[in-house]
Amino acid sequence: MQTIDQQKLTGERALFKSKNLLIKNSTFAEGESPLKESEDITIHNSFFKWKYPLWYCQNISLKRTTLQEMARSGIWYSHHISMNDSVIEAPKTFRRASDIRLNHVDMPNAEETLWNCKDIELLHVTARGDYFGMNSENIRVDDLTLTGNYVFDGAKNIEIRNSRLLSKDAFWNCENVTVYDSLITGEYLGWNSKNITFINCTIESNQGMCYMENVVIEDGSIINTDLAFEYSTINVTTTTMIDSVKNPISGIIKANGIGEIILDDEGIAASNIIYELND
Template sequence: MQLITNQTFGGERSLYKLSDAKLDHVTILAGDSPIKHGTNLTLTNCDIEGKYPLWINTNTVVDNCLLKVTARSGLWYLKNFKVTNTRFECPKSFRDSDGIEIRDCTFTDAQETLWSCRNVLVEKSSFDKGDYLLAHSSDIRLKNIKLNGNYLGQWGRNIEVFDSEIHSRDAFWNTENVSCYNCTLDGEYLGWHSKNLHLVNCHIKGQQPLCYCENLVLENCTFDPDADLAFEYCTVHADIRGAVTSVKNPTSGEIVADSIGEIILDGNALPPANCKIVTRK
């Protein structure tokens, strides 16, 4: 394997079609597509400024690197990409890629990140300004993440989330087969128009959560007082611990809670309009 260390590169396609190489303490200055069409690469302790730096690469490992603001749209069309201990200051990282592992990373501007990606694992990482994270992506596993950004996972499929803190308006809209375990889900209009959304031991915050859902399941979940007007037009099986401020026009299934402040059944529920609503006390 070729070793490239303590060097600086700039300009367009400065390391084009590089293969079987390790870059250590390398600086990539301004310029388009510096490491495009790379194969079997390892980058450690590198600073990257050039835009579109890693496109159409296969079998890449990145550790302890910095992608600066100017490295926007930096990692697209990848296959088998692993990144650890790295700081992303640029938006639109990762798109149309397969086989992505992200661990112990920080994204300070995660807008439009991880779009149309498949087979993604993210652990112990944070995403700020993360609007539309994971849009149109599938086969995702998230563990110990923190997100501040709206519209998480829209149009996503087959997503699992564990032990995470999600602050996201309109999270999981139009999704299919999403499961969350031991998470805080904070944001208005959670899960609308979803199919097969499964929440276990989760705390739910934000107005009008979980409406227009098909086959919604909640197990041992809690609701914040601001989470009102829940379950409108849903087919739902919900086991809720503690109080729910209000429930409105669920379609079918069963909702069990310790207490419900208001049950709104105004005749506008969709048929069969036979959801069973039960309070424990």
């Protein structure tokens, strides 16, 4: 394997179609697409300062590496990517990519990141930005802290654990999502989605979980949440009181209490919902 050490690389396609490289202590400065069409590349302690650094690449490993703000749209159409102990300052990273493993990665400007990707693993990741994870699939997450609206819109096959999502309109248009031991706060949670399960989660949402099919909440804390479950089918067990429920289609709600039950759609039979109080 050839090694490039402590180099400043400039110009368009500086290392175009490279193979079997170890790049360390180096900086990719002005010049688009420096590693386009490359494969089997290991990158340590390095910096990307310009656009489109890793397009159409295969088998890329990055460690203690930074994609700075102008390295935007950085990893598109690439596959088998691992990134550890690194920072992505640039927006729109990861598009139509697959087999992505991020561990201890900070993304302070994660707007429009991880779009149309598949087979994703996020471990100990922090991210800030709207439209994170849109239309992606096969996602496993543990310890994600995300601040940004419209997270995972249109995504499917998601498992999330031990995370904190501060997001308006999270999980819209999703399918097959399970969230464990996490905090989700933001308006209009989960609309138009199906097969969504929250286990031991804290949920805070204005007009959340509406127009949904098969919403399951187990041992949840539903706080400061009103007008919930409109036109949804549900199976809900919460250890708290729900402020208000509006026009659920069918199912069960077991809670410490419900402040108000609103049934103003004559097409929905009140008998379709079973309400139970916790002992």
